[in-house]
Amino acid sequence: MQSKGRVTIPTDIGIDDQMKSIIKRWGADAIRDCDGTKLSSEFQSLNLKMYSTYLPTRNDQKWAKEHMNQLQQLYITSESNIATDKILTIDIMKGIYKEQFRPNIEDDIKSLWEVIDRTTGNVLNCSNWDYDFENGNVVIKEAIPFHEYTVSFLAYQIWDPTQMYNHLTNNWGDRPHEMPYDGRHPETFNHMKKYLKNWIEKNPEIDVVRFTTFFYHFTLIYNEQAKEKFVDWFGYSSSLSKKCLDEFEKEKGYRLKAEDIVDEGYYNSPFRIPSKKYLDFIDFQSKFVATNAKAFVDIAHSAKKEAMMFLGDNWIGTEPYGKYFESIGLDAVVGSVGNGTTMRMISDIPGVKYTEGRFLPYFFPDVFRDGGDPVGEAKANWTQARRAILRKPLDRIGYGGYLGLALKFPKFIDEVERICEEFRTIHNNIKGTKAYAAPFKVAILNCWGKLRSWQTNQVAHALWYKEIYSYVGVIECLSGMPVDVEFINFEDIKNGVPKDIGVIINAGDAMTSWSGGENWIDEKIITTLRKWVYEGGGFIGIGEPTAYQNQGKYFQLFDVLGVDKDLTYRLSYRKYHEIETKHFITEELNENFDFGEGKEGIFKREENVDILSMHKGDISLSANTYGNGRAVYISGLPYNPENCRLLLRSIYWVKKREDIMKKYYVSNVNTECAAFLDVNKMAIINNSFEVQSTDVYIEGNLMNTLVLHPGELVWININ
Numbered sequence: 001m002q003s004k005g006r007v008t009i010p011t012d013i014g015i016d017d018q019m020k021s022i023i024k025r026w027g028a029d030a031i032r033d034c035d036g037t038k039l040s041s042e043f044q045s046l047n048l049k050m051y052s053t054y055l056p057t058r059n060d061q062k063w064a065k066e067h068m069n070q071l072q073q074l075y076i077t078s079e080s081n082i083a084t085d086k087i088l089t090i091d092i093m094k095g096i097y098k099e100q101f102r103p104n105i106e107d108d109i110k111s112l113w114e115v116i117d118r119t120t121g122n123v124l125n126c127s128n129w130d131y132d133f134e135n136g137n138v139v140i141k142e143a144i145p146f147h148e149y150t151v152s153f154l155a156y157q158i159w160d161p162t163q164m165y166n167h168l169t170n171n172w173g174d175r176p177h178e179m180p181y182d183g184r185h186p187e188t189f190n191h192m193k194k195y196l197k198n199w200i201e202k203n204p205e206i207d208v209v210r211f212t213t214f215f216y217h218f219t220l221i222y223n224e225q226a227k228e229k230f231v232d233w234f235g236y237s238s239s240l241s242k243k244c245l246d247e248f249e250k251e252k253g254y255r256l257k258a259e260d261i262v263d264e265g266y267y268n269s270p271f272r273i274p275s276k277k278y279l280d281f282i283d284f285q286s287k288f289v290a291t292n293a294k295a296f297v298d299i300a301h302s303a304k305k306e307a308m309m310f311l312g313d314n315w316i317g318t319e320p321y322g323k324y325f326e327s328i329g330l331d332a333v334v335g336s337v338g339n340g341t342t343m344r345m346i347s348d349i350p351g352v353k354y355t356e357g358r359f360l361p362y363f364f365p366d367v368f369r370d371g372g373d374p375v376g377e378a379k380a381n382w383t384q385a386r387r388a389i390l391r392k393p394l395d396r397i398g399y400g401g402y403l404g405l406a407l408k409f410p411k412f413i414d415e416v417e418r419i420c421e422e423f424r425t426i427h428n429n430i431k432g433t434k435a436y437a438a439p440f441k442v443a444i445l446n447c448w449g450k451l452r453s454w455q456t457n458q459v460a461h462a463l464w465y466k467e468i469y470s471y472v473g474v475i476e477c478l479s480g481m482p483v484d485v486e487f488i489n490f491e492d493i494k495n496g497v498p499k500d501i502g503v504i505i506n507a508g509d510a511m512t513s514w515s516g517g518e519n520w521i522d523e524k525i526i527t528t529l530r531k532w533v534y535e536g537g538g539f540i541g542i543g544e545p546t547a548y549q550n551q552g553k554y555f556q557l558f559d560v561l562g563v564d565k566d567l568t569y570r571l572s573y574r575k576y577h578e579i580e581t582k583h584f585i586t587e588e589l590n591e592n593f594d595f596g597e598g599k600e601g602i603f604k605r606e607e608n609v610d611i612l613s614m615h616k617g618d619i620s621l622s623a624n625t626y627g628n629g630r631a632v633y634i635s636g637l638p639y640n641p642e643n644c645r646l647l648l649r650s651i652y653w654v655k656k657r658e659d660i661m662k663k664y665y666v667s668n669v670n671t672e673c674a675a676f677l678d679v680n681k682m683a684i685i686n687n688s689f690e691v692q693s694t695d696v697y698i699e700g701n702l703m704n705t706l707v708l709h710p711g712e713l714v715w716i717n718i719n
Contacts, residue, residue: 003424005029008051008356008398010363015404016042022403023048025413026420032210034402044205051208056296057180057215057314058160060195063188064179070188071156072180072216073104074238077262078151080118083143090138092151095229097222099177100164101155105133107242112154114258115140119147123259150265152258154240161220161238162212162313168226169364180314183215183292184243196296200303208306210334214293215239216285216316219267234270234455236278236316237261239285248284256281270456273447273517282319282451289317290324297329308356311335311346321453321487326351334358336400337381339639340388340479341472345454347392354395359385359419363401374412382419383687383711387480389426390674390683391435397423422713426683429715433678435482436664440502440655442483444475447513449489454479470543470596471507471514476639477647480672482664490519493528502655503538504529507637510547510554520548520556533560534627538654540647542634543599553605561633562609562624566601575603577619580610584658585623585632585649588667589642595620596636621646623653630654641687645669660700664718668694671708675718684714 004027011019011033022028023046031043032051043050057072058064064071078092092103104112110126115138117124129140138151163178183189200209219235222228240261249255260277261268268278297307309318309330319325320333335346337357346355360381361367367374399406399416406412446452456472478485486501497504508514519525533539539560546557549567558564593613602619604611613621620635632650637643652661664675670688673696675681686692686708696704698718708714 003027003421003428006396006424006427007420008032008049008396010034010398010400010403011043012402012404015407018407019043019403020046022407022413025417027424028420030208030396030398032398032400034400049207050205051210051308052203052206053212053310054196054199054209055212055314056192056196057183058163058178059199060191061176061178063191063195064181067181067185067188068156068179069106070181070185071158072182072238073154073156073241074101074219075152075240075258075261076101076155076221077265078138078153081149083140083145083147083149085145086141086143088140088143088149089132090140090149090151091136092138092153093136095223097224097226097229099226100157100159100161100222102158103136104154104156105131107154109153112242112245112258113138114152114262116150116152116259117144117147118150118264119144123257124149152262154242154258157217157238161217164222165220169366171365180217182241184241184247184288189292193295193299196299197303200300200305206305208308208332209300210308210310211293211296212310213312213314213318214296214309215289215314217314218316230267232267232269234316234452235267236282236285237267239316244285247288248281251284252280270448270452271512271514273511273513273519282322285317286319286322286324290328293318293328301329306331308332308334311349319451320345320349321450325349332356332395334396334398336360336362337385337394337397339381339384339476341454341456341476343385343388343394344392344479347389347394348454356396356398357385357394358398358400361401363399363403363406365405368405368409368412374406374409375415378412378415378419379689379711382422383689384476386422386685386713387672387687389423390685391437391480391482393426393430425713429679429681429683430676431679433676435674435676438483438502438652438655438657438660440483440657441486441498441500442478442503442505442651443486443488443498443501444478445488445490445493445504445506445516446471446508447489447516447519448487449492450487453487470634470636470638473596473637473639473643474505474507474542474647477637477644481644481648481651482674483651490516490522490525494522494524496528497532497537501537502657503540503651504532505540505542506545507540507542508544510544515544515547518548520546521550526556529557530560530626533629533631536628536656538629538651538656539626539631540634540650540654541631542637545633555605557631558605560624560626560629560631561622562604562606562626562631563602563619563622563633564605565599566603568601570603577604577611577614577617579614580612580623583610583612583623584653585621585646586612587649589646589649589669593621593646594638594640594643595634596638598635602633602635623650630656641669644672662697662700664699665697666694667697668692670694677718680718682716682718684708684716686710686712 007028008030009028030049115124159177160180216239219232221230300307334356361377511517554565609624671694689710
């Protein structure tokens with residue numbers, strides 16, 4: 001029997017009859033418009049909840065054109081320029097897409113821009129350079145030959161990044177470019193509120209105002225070839241203006257400089273260890289956005305409409321795990337689900353009535369074309385997200401894009417029908433209860449802590465970087481594991497590790513925000529963690545954990561981990577390695593471990609450490625006992641079923657709770673389970689696209705052996 005509900009579908013132009021068929025087949029109870037479409041009056045009689053996308057910063061392009069000095073701005077740094085003479089002319093827009101930005105030359109550029117000698121790091125006195133208004137160049141008058149120089153300047157955004165992306169991706173031709181205006185200007189903010197009120201009055205059929213999002217877009221800079229140059233889903237650099245800098249100074253007591261934002265050209269990417277100034281700026285903007293977004297939510301509520309926020313596009317300042325988010329008063333958050341991690345990022349958000357996920361693929365021509373594989377993408381996306389859904393489910397799911405494109409692929413329509421039904425079945429079975437989890441928490445320790453819960457390098461689509469694949473792999477594995485996960489930073493443990501935390505994981509490359517960098521030469525942090533593990537805590541290090549070259553070691557907790565990394569400084573020392581062939585961690589796993597690119601130079605530092613795997617003479621996996629505690633080192637951990645099981649077994653081993661790992665358990669690494677004790681049910685899933693046989697354990701006892709079809713989910717009674 002097909003059920004109905006919990007599903008939102010996108011509309012399109014001129015397909016009303018086909019949409020009615022899809023609504024029935026997918027069991028949809030809500031529809032939404034998309035960029036460039038409008039909801040048809042045909043659907044007002046079908047008892048569907050109607051979402052309408054609302055773009056607070058670009059809905060009124062007439063206002064944008066009449067108030068060009070109140071458009072959103074960002075700091076951009078020019079390309080590097082090497083002086084060969086005392087006079088150096090810099091084309092500040094070289095390498096930048098000129099249809100996206102226009103330099104702000106109306107405000108006082110001498111006080112707002114910075115010219116920096118990147119060879120010395122010195123900021124040039126403003127008397128040493130001029131701006132050529134006619135040619136758009138900065139001219140340095142007393143450059144030092146063969147020094148490197150850059151210019152950091154404010155620029156107006158004259159094309160909204162999301163509309164630009166959609167425009168270029170969907171080949172919208174001569175459709176007008178939309179410009180984003182800045183609500184920090186009182187005149188613009190008051191107009192934005194009035195425009196929203198008028199819009200709601202003109203669209204009385206709308207049930208949900210889907211804000212996309214509120215004020216500031218993540219950093220997205222295109223190059224001269226209209227291709228992405230710099231993308232940071234967490235970037236705050238596109239929320240600047242002179243007024244912003246003035247108000248920051250008034251609130252925080254000091255003034256931000258261009259370099260505080262440009263950050264040597266890194267733009268404070270999430271891989272960087274955040275400075276106090278940058279954290280202050282995030283706090284400042286988040287407070288402003290939350291306060292003013294609440295005014296928009298209140299307008300929607302006063303009109304008896306729900307207020308939903310899209311976690312993407314202009315989401316900057318609406319940090320869902322920040323201290324101001326709940327004050328916005330939103331009814332719901334919707335976001336794009338790229339994998340289990342992004343699913344948990346949405347479903348774990350506190351302070352909203354419900355959460356909703358947009359599954360992939362988007363109905364765009366980059367996938368829905370000859371040679372595209374929308375069915376394969378849908379299966380892979382759902383299968384990876386499903387394991388996390390069983391841990392903390394979204395309340396609703398849906399899809400985005402243009403439905404007309406999807407209708408050309410009947411097998412895709414069939415696949416989504418199956419996915420929607422399976423999602424509702426999960427909710428019908430678990431009845432709002434929580435899956436069984438280990439009786440201890442697992443904490444991820446990095447520089448961001450709670451603020452970046454379940455967040456790595458993307459809010460929505462799964463951007464992949466080989467440099468952080470291990471950190472991403474760790475939290476992707478954890479997203480569907482039977483453990484409660486908490487994200488903590490170094491300040492959170494300075495006065496002791498919280499008592500409910502049983503295992504701490506530190507993963508990532510050295511000198512990144514994920515590993516911790518200079519925090520590992522803080523005496524209080526080192527001694528606190530040593531004591532905690534010594535007294536019974538569990539520690540897992542992946543990649544370059546606790547790494548900072550200091551006092552004769554690279555891994556500062558080398559004694560806890562039992563291993564260290566040699567930067568060739570210890571080549572004169574002889575190293576002796578023997579592999580331990582039998583260990584709890586490696587049981588049920590084949591010997592062909594996938595550590596990704598791993599790490600070179602990892603060697604045995606403590607005599608009693610057990611080496612479980614090596615590659616080309618370097619340790620890839622090891623286990624160590626430290627006082628009453630334990631630690632595991634893994635050189636790399638890309639996400640795959642085997643590594644999920646490797647991490648799970650490592651967690652139970654370092655916590656010394658091997659005895660309870662099989663309380664609710666399945667033996668085949670391609671399968672996983674989730675036990676819902678309050679309803680006496682257990683879900684068993686096949687995460688592969690092949691037939692799998694797996695033993696099922698309940699209360700540690702082998703109860704059954706199941707054969708699962710590709711991608712199948714099976715429900716059994718626990719008792």
